[in-house]
Amino acid sequence: MIRYASRASLFAVCLAFANHALAADDTIVVGQSVALTGPLAENGKELSAGMKAYFDSVNAKGGVNGRKISLLVKDDASLPAKTLQNTQAFITDGVAVLAGYTGTANVALLVRTKKLKDADLSLVGPMTGADSLRAPFGTEEKAAGQGNYKLEGDTFQEGYVPQLFHIRAGxxxxxxxxxxxxxxxxxxxxxxxxxxxxxxxxxxxxxxxxxxxxxxxxxxxxxxxxxxxxxxxxxxxxxxxxxxxxxxxxxxxxxxxxxxxxxxxxxxxxxxxxxxxxxxxxxxxxxxxxxxxxxxxVVPMPWNSLTPVSKEHQRTMKEFAPNVPLTYSTMEGHIIAKVITEAVRKGGTSRAKMREALEGLKSQDVGGYIVNFNDQERRGSRFVDITVIGREGELMR
Structure with missing residues (x-):
């Protein structure tokens, strides 16, 4: 049977994230605009919890190259305009990298307003599979349909976006x-x-x-x-x-x-x-x-003990987020945080160095899950598995 944690406890955990202050020079700050309220709140809270638990595990061991990694979270309630506002605040505050954003429309708005491009600020692991945001290197920008998230005077531009590093399949x-x-x-x-x-x-x-x-x-x-x-x-x-x-x-x-x-x-x-x-x-x-x-x-089953990253995730959540149940979203957050940690290990201490370090993660094995970036590739994975809901509400392969 599936066990559910109380929404109140999850919400309290995530609200604590939002109270972080920007850290000192010995800390790498990761900015996350995510749905803690609104239609994507459940996924957003779990994604954030998985990221924070992994970063906490890294910091408990002394950090990376003498630096701690801090997760600064702002709620956008799934609203693209709020995502834009939060991202501008991250840019102003000088965060080194963004991660774990939720919502196709939210990420698309950042692209078409060129916020990421102008700040040369990388966004790792957005929770969107939109292929329009995964255009290959060399693809020219072109005007695209805007759905229901149009802002006056803006045009959504599809094309290669070097600042987007996708962890999940499209x-x-x-x-x-x-x-x-x-x-x-x-x-x-x-x-x-x-x-x-x-x-x-x-x-x-x-x-x-x-x-x-x-x-x-x-x-x-x-x-x-x-x-x-x-x-x-x-x-x-x-x-x-x-x-x-x-x-x-x-x-x-x-x-x-x-x-x-x-x-x-x-x-x-x-x-x-x-x-x-x-x-x-x-x-x-x-x-x-x-x-x-x-x-x-789009990530390995978190309860599957046969996959190294799944076993690592189970240990990490048990120690650093014991009240948060394992889900595919917490697993995705774990992988995003691990990729960022590897980039920091390779010298990603500023925006420019972070992008360079991420591009250097070629065929990076994070524990049975391969992430592959280079100077022209931003689709880190094409892994897809099919699960089925069973009689007792459990997921089966």
Whole structure:
């Protein structure tokens, strides 16, 4: 059975992060604008907790090259404009590197306003799989759709972003894995639920492209508005051709509502979700209706003792965050923090040196999980695993 920590205790832990003051010269300060409230709060708190626990473990051993690593956290409530405000504060305060931001729209706003580029400030491990933010080296900037996060006078520019260092696989990688799994099970008709924002549109494009690789076309798609979260019409539209499987490009309450309503109209359809979905929230809200839902994952299973980084994460959380349950998000935070620590070890003590050190992490093995950067590569990993929610609400491979 899944065990849940109290939201209050997690929130208290994360609020403590936000009270950190900028540190002295012997400390590397990592800035994180993350959702501690709002629709991505659960993932945000867990991601931050995993990062902090790893940094605390490093500092307990004396730090790296005589320097401690401090995590400075600001809540953005999943609001892109607040993310922009927090990032400007980090830039003004002189943080060495950013890490663990949540939300496609939030990160896209930083790119199109050129905040990272102008400050030459690296952002490591943003929690977004948008392929538009993973354009290869040499890709020219071009105007792109802005979803519902447009700010007056701004234009979202897609293209190679040297300041973004991605730890997780992209939505395209997740979609290809899901579609491959579906096709191997004999599915030919697939539907997609997606939101009217950068996350939803990126996911839709990724699934459509993955299907074309198998000479298939999307059977149906349904869009929902983020402001209302109402998926009723989307359920009807998607179900009309009776697809064998549906990919859910949604998070939080809309994802929960879709699973509940779609189970009622077609209980036999196979439902898939991207890694952005919290399986814990699904299980807590819907119980047995979640059985069989497939979820792609972009880091190793945190409870799997066969993977060195998983065992390390278990030990670290037990000692430095004993009241925080292990999740895929805490694992992702652990890996992000470990990558930054390795960059510090290689001389990343300033913004420029941090970017140079990150570029030097070629085929970096962090414990059975390989991160590969160089001066032209920012996709650190393409690892994707498929898990399924079991009868008791547990995740199975």
């Amino acid at each position: 939505y395209g990688d997740e979609a290809r894995k899901i579609v491959k799994q579906a096709v191997s099970l004999g599915m030919q008709k697939m539907g997609v639920l997606y939101s009217d924002d950068a996350f939803g549109k990126s996911g839709l494009a990724a699934v459509s492209a993955a299907l074309r690789e198998h000479n298939l076309e999307l059977a149906s798609k349904g869009i929902y508005n983020l402001k209302t979260g109402d998926v009723k019409e989307a359920v009807k539209t998607i179900n009309q051709p009776r697809p064998q499987g549906v990919v859910i490009i949604a998070t939080g309450e809309p994802a929960q509502a879709f699973v509940q309503q779609y189970r009622e109209v077609d209980p036999g359809a196979q439902l898939f979700a991207l890694s952005a979905v919290s399986y814990k929230s699904l299980v807590k809200a819907l119980g047995s209706k979640t059985q069989g839902v497939g979820i792609s994952q």
